[in-house]
Amino acid sequence: MSLTQVSFLPFFLSLIFLLSTITTTTSTLQNLLQSHGLPGGLFPNNVKSYSLDQDGRLEVQLDGLCMTKYETRVVFDSVVRANLSYGGLMGLEGLIQEELFLWLPVKGFEVNDPSSGLISVDIGLAHKQLSRSLFEVPPVCKPQGAADLLKNFGRKIGVQFQR
Template sequence: MAFLHNHFPALLGLCGFLICLSPPLSHSLSIHDLLKTKGLPAGLLPKDVQSYTLSETGLLEVFLDGPCLTKFDTMAFYDSVVRANLTYGGLTGVEGMSQEELFLWLPVKGIIVNDPKSGLILFDIGVAHKQLSLSLFEDPPDCKPQGSLKKNGRKEIGFEAQR
């Protein structure tokens, strides 16, 4: 007992040092596996995620190669950095993701899976809430680099062939 009492501060310091050297938990899982452990589908984020960080407060920052476009039910745009607060079943305060609705690009503010058994996912796009099938998000999508194309004298965001 005296040994522990005398050496406790040194042992505590050693443990703290080893914890500082260990890699963050966020890098022990792929971003897609992390989403699954939080009750969200893996396909909410594209395949080409370079890295991510997850703070102790739940702030998730996802780093992509660059801005890109993909398609679920409509077109979706990802900025090179996507941020959100990650909780079980939800991403709130989303920044860096937009969805095309009726020829308008609207920012995605939140994504929630209230009941996985329902098969539905809820997207908060600011002016409305949109329910989609979870099956659309099972697999991480390919995301094409954003390109500005000229067509008929107006500037458009890529994927004109898929419209």
């Protein structure tokens, strides 16, 4: 082997490891959610890492604030926390959803009857029943506009995302 081949090998192996780690984090989180009776696409595609403690407290780290769409627009904070149990992701912090020109915090997701094909979304004032198929694949989440929206959201209703 030449010197160039030897120095390129560690770089190439590091790159493969990094790319597999990024893919693995998202797919592993999807697997965790699915093993708890939830759809795998509740979190967007830009998950950096996550942790689950023995009490079921899930913390998901994203690349940063971002906006995506399920049925309506949603904004994820860079850290999202919730209590994970079978069929539920409750006590959610770090996610807001647009409802009729208002931005409301999403408090949780719950699958009451897996055969119904529906997921219940708790937006504080009400529970919405949405098709589970909207949440099967992690959505692409983009940072454009999310930061400005959150500043306005916090001022209007006196709430700020946990940082």
